[in-house]
Amino acid sequence: MSEELLHYIPVDIAKFFLVILFSFLIGLEQRRYHINDEPESRFGTDRTFTFIGILGYILYVISPQTLLPFLGGGAVMAALLCIYYSGKIKTRREFGITSLVIAIITYCLAPLVYTQSEWLVLLIVVSLLMLTEIKKRLLEFSKKFDDDEFITFAKFLVIAGVVLPLLPDKPISAEINISPYRFWLAIVAVSGISYFSYLLKKFVFPQSGIILTGILGGLYSSTATTVILAKKSKEMPDDTGVASAIILATTMMYLRIFLLALFFNRSLAFHLAPSFGALIVLSSLIALYFSKFDNAGNPGKDQTEPIKPHNNPLELKTSILFGTLFILFAFITGYVNKNYGTGGINILSFVVGVTDIDPFIINLFQSKWNIADTFLVVAVVNAATSNNLLKMIYGITLSDKSLRPKLIAGFGILIVAGLIISFVFL
Numbered sequence: 266m267s268e269e270l271l272h273y274i275p276v277d278i279a280k281f282f283l284v285i286l287f288s289f290l291i292g293l294e295q296r297r298y299h300i301n302d303e304p305e306s307r308f309g310t311d312r313t314f315t316f317i318g319i320l321g322y323i324l325y326v327i328s329p330q331t332l333l334p335f336l337g338g339g340a341v342m343a344a345l346l347c348i349y350y351s352g353k354i355k356t357r358r359e360f361g362i363t364s365l366v367i368a369i370i371t372y373c374l375a376p377l378v379y380t381q382s383e384w385l386v387l388l389i390v391v392s393l394l395m396l397t398e399i400k401k402r403l404l405e406f407s408k409k410f411d412d413d414e415f416i417t418f419a420k421f422l423v424i425a426g427v428v429l430p431l432l433p434d435k436p437i438s439a440e441i442n443i444s445p446y447r448f449w450l451a452i453v454a455v456s457g458i459s460y461f462s463y464l465l466k467k468f469v470f471p472q473s474g475i476i477l478t479g480i481l482g483g484l485y486s487s488t489a490t491t492v493i494l495a496k497k498s499k500e501m502p503d504d505t506g507v508a509s510a511i512i513l514a515t516t517m518m519y520l521r522i523f524l525l526a527l528f529f530n531r532s533l534a535f536h537l538a539p540s541f542g543a544l545i546v547l548s549s550l551i552a553l554y555f556s557k558f559d560n561a562g563n564p565g566k567d568q569t570e571p572i573k574p575h576n577n578p579l580e581l582k583t584s585i586l587f588g589t590l591f592i593l594f595a596f597i598t599g600y601v602n603k604n605y606g607t608g609g610i611n612i613l614s615f616v617v618g619v620t621d622i623d624p625f626i627i628n629l630f631q632s633k634w635n636i637a638d639t640f641l642v643v644a645v646v647n648a649a650t651s652n653n654l655l656k657m658i659y660g661i662t663l664s665d666k667s668l669r670p671k672l673i674a675g676f677g678i679l680i681v682a683g684l685i686i687s688f689v690f691l
């Protein structure tokens with residue numbers, strides 16, 4: 266019954282009520298936003314903005330083909346707003362033009378309602394209301410930016426949106442079966458994950474404690490996070506959560522590697538899923554056990570002391586080092602595969618664990634060698650296992666003595682689990 270009634274409502278009436286509704290909501294928000302201001306300092310509120318919306322509607326429907334009345338009314342309105350703004354500057358020394366811009370947008374609601382989809386008009390109105398309300402939050406957010414923050418963001422846009430599309434997708438040579446495009450794509454992928462972790466740490470969780478530092482730092486580099494937290498443990502030997510945070514950084518390493526596999530080689534990612542899923546669950550349980558164990562022994566201990574975030578992951582030296590390792594491992598992996606086969610790849614995967622494993626692993630993900638996915642899974646797991654051994658050595662060397670048994674136990678379980686998984690696949 267209701268649908269039949271709506272069918273008989275003329276389109277112009279429906280559009281008119283939409284313009285009134287949206288204009289009234291915008292004006293109502295302006296009233297709430299300026300509720301504490303003096304009445305004479307406000308440009309207008311609910312009635313004023315509703316009248317502006319109605320005016321725009323009238324002048325648009327008079328001649329929607331030529332738009333001459335609508336454009337003429339817009340010119341008159343712009344002139345009146347300029348006069349108002351000039352008087353505002355002279356009498357009150359206020360320079361904000363937000364309300365005036367919102368008034369112009371309200372005037373344009375009628376042609377939007379007639380010519381655009383309902384969802385787009387609604388999106389514009391909602392965006393308008395939200396952006397007006399979050400002025401103070403935006404101001405607080407902008408204070409968190411360093412001088413070079415936008416330069417860093419621009420660098421990432423350049424390497425991802427400008428340089429990448431321009432590179433050819435042809436192999437460098439027969440020995441190095443990697444194209445410039447795929448080489449740069451690897452840099453973009455790793456930098457993107459690292460940059461995302463960096464932004465979360467700096468802007469969303471600036472006062473994150475030990476546990477969250479391990480999680481976010483693991484997305485950037487589990488090895489670097491292990492070193493930082495291990496050193497930090499000497500400053501607070503009774504602090505709970507350091508061992509859990511270090512293990513959680515390794516959990517995020519598994520997740521990061523799986524995301525890279527999903528990005529570069531979905532078929533291999535599906536083969537990796539059971540193994541890495543088990544390792545993620547196992548490492549999470551170890552971290553949870555350490556956290557519960559620590560809390561039982563040190564009830565009420567504060568774990569929210571912030572840790573200094575990692576440096577910006579888009580530094581030029583970092584990119585150059587990654588690129589150098591990427592090309593080097595592409596050459597070495599191709600040579601080993603050609604001369605020693607999958608057995609040589611497995612041995613190499615253990616060796617690279619003492620370096621940055623991302624270049625080696627991404628090479629495997631992008632490889633066009635005739636290697637079965639099961640052998641690639643073994644190589645990836647071996648590299649992660651070898652890297653865990655390195656992190657355990659870093660941890661027990663740099664951490665407080667009280668932390669060492671936990672790190673040996675936690676990493677020992679993960680190393681054994683990795684070796685078992687490799688043995689099963691072999």
